[in-house]
Amino acid sequence: MSDPAIRVLSVTSECAPLVKTGGLADVAGALPAALAGQGVEMRTLLPGYRAVLEALDGATPVARIPTLFGGPGRLLAGRAAGLDLLVVEAPHLFDRAGGPYLDTDGHDWPDNPERFAALARVAADIAACRLGDWRPDLVHCHDWQAGLVPYYLRRDKTGVPSVLTIHNIAFQGLAPMARASGLGIVGADLDKEGVEYWGQVSMLKAGLVFADRLTTVSPTYAEELMTPDFGMGLDGVLRARRADLGGILNGIDLDAWSPGTDPEIRPYKTPRGKPANRAALRAELCLPEAPGPLCVVVSRLTEQKGLDLLLEALPRLLARGGQLAVLGSGAAALEGAFRAVDDPNVAVRIGYDEALSHRMIAGGDAILVPSRFEPCGLTQLYGLRYGTLPLVALTGGLADTVIPATPATMARRVATGIQFNPVTAEALGNALSRLCDLFAAPDLWSRMQRNAMAHPVGWGPSAAAYAALYADLTGET
Ligand code: ADP
Numbered sequence: 001m002s003d004p005a006i007r008v009l010s011v012t013s014e015c016a017p018l019v020k021t022g023g024l025a026d027v028a029g030a031l032p033a034a035l036a037g038q039g040v041e042m043r044t045l046l047p048g049y050r051a052v053l054e055a056l057d058g059a060t061p062v063a064r065i066p067t068l069f070g071g072p073g074r075l076l077a078g079r080a081a082g083l084d085l086l087v088v089e090a091p092h093l094f095d096r097a098g099g100p101y102l103d104t105d106g107h108d109w110p111d112n113p114e115r116f117a118a119l120a121r122v123a124a125d126i127a128a129c130r131l132g133d134w135r136p137d138l139v140h141c142h143d144w145q146a147g148l149v150p151y152y153l154r155r156d157k158t159g160v161p162s163v164l165t166i167h168n169i170a171f172q173g174l175a176p177m178a179r180a181s182g183l184g185i186v187g188a189d190l191d192k193e194g195v196e197y198w199g200q201v202s203m204l205k206a207g208l209v210f211a212d213r214l215t216t217v218s219p220t221y222a223e224e225l226m227t228p229d230f231g232m233g234l235d236g237v238l239r240a241r242r243a244d245l246g247g248i249l250n251g252i253d254l255d256a257w258s259p260g261t262d263p264e265i266r267p268y269k270t271p272r273g274k275p276a277n278r279a280a281l282r283a284e285l286c287l288p289e290a291p292g293p294l295c296v297v298v299s300r301l302t303e304q305k306g307l308d309l310l311l312e313a314l315p316r317l318l319a320r321g322g323q324l325a326v327l328g329s330g331a332a333a334l335e336g337a338f339r340a341v342d343d344p345n346v347a348v349r350i351g352y353d354e355a356l357s358h359r360m361i362a363g364g365d366a367i368l369v370p371s372r373f374e375p376c377g378l379t380q381l382y383g384l385r386y387g388t389l390p391l392v393a394l395t396g397g398l399a400d401t402v403i404p405a406t407p408a409t410m411a412r413r414v415a416t417g418i419q420f421n422p423v424t425a426e427a428l429g430n431a432l433s434r435l436c437d438l439f440a441a442p443d444l445w446s447r448m449q450r451n452a453m454a455h456p457v458g459w460g461p462s463a464a465a466y467a468a469l470y471a472d473l474t475g476e477t
């Protein structure tokens, strides 16, 4: 008889395709299917945002929750987009116009700590069988929004182990100390050894201190996180937990991201299919023909992503006959700076557009990811899959997924892109020049495109690594 599946509750604030602001959604949305083949039965707990409730198919109430941070709620079970979901229906917390974290003016919801403490409270109550009779063997928590789950599990003595995955340490879930008791955090747990962070409550730190194991989304970021340059004040906490911290690379959903079957593009299986997509993209974005590479960016426009450096280095690309197409949204200053670029060889689309992102990645010659830090990064993986060569900063997951073109890697026929370091406009400019040199050598370029398209970017090995971690923690090995 085969072993029974390990039951895992995945707790997340976003999940593709239902609600997404970044890569966390892609990962949370892909993990259940990736792990199904590994003997893991994963259910996903999400806040009942409007979009999630609307998408739920045949929702059944599992339990009533008389009071949940200022109002009543219910736990619902249902399916949507192939996912097995549990949903926290609590209109006073989640039934709002705007995004998962921001109101329609782009400001954080003032009660974000309580909103995500509610998500965590429900997760811990599910684990304790207080809400229905499904009991997970383990809870997998994502980022600060699920940071209080390990704390509540420990304080409630549930005996259910937890894993916390850090997708981005820049977001820490800080709340004024005065709100700690309302969040259910009391006594010595508020000390420096507990959830306190420079006089505030850090919901991420609660997870870092109390989870049984910590993971992040690439091996290099796992190392970087333990340094002052990248740990954003939590490097000491992470060094103290070095033995429990590991990096597991993200994969991509090959059903959604494969050039041979992508409904948004002119499908192709070899790099020979790319020029037709490039021509279509140029036509769509009103870009002329050009002798150099068409470089694309699909990104949140924030300090993290280093796109201010790209604005500085851009003349180097344009001088070589290259072009740039940007799809992104985020910080008003960066949106404005990109909008202000006035050059026929630059196209800028401000906004979020899933379909256009596919056409850009299929039609570009290269994809640029000049991030100052990047826990994993997904768009360079899409680039590899589509033969759109990644030019990336040497950091985090970008360092782990792109094989830089050097004489040795070219000779061994494994090079897939270009890396630059340090992350400065000058180094980026040099990398763009190098990109143009390679583009001008069609044999080298198409060899790299084939290498890139053959590079494995699916979930296989990483799903196995998560399954092994779960088995270890639940004593199933
Ligand atoms: P992060 O999570 O830091 O934003 P990732 O590279 O891990 O970075 O994931 C970003 C995800 O969001 C990718 O799936 C990317 O295609 C998508 N994305 C980012 N900006 C946009 C946009 N403006 N339009 C469409 N998709 C976008």
Ligand code: GLC
Binding pocket: 022, 023, 024, 027, 167, 168, 217, 250, 374, 375, 376, 377, 378, 397
């Ligand atoms: C974060 C990171 C990104 C990572 C994503 C999914 O948003 O910024 O690098 O790929 O989470 O793990």
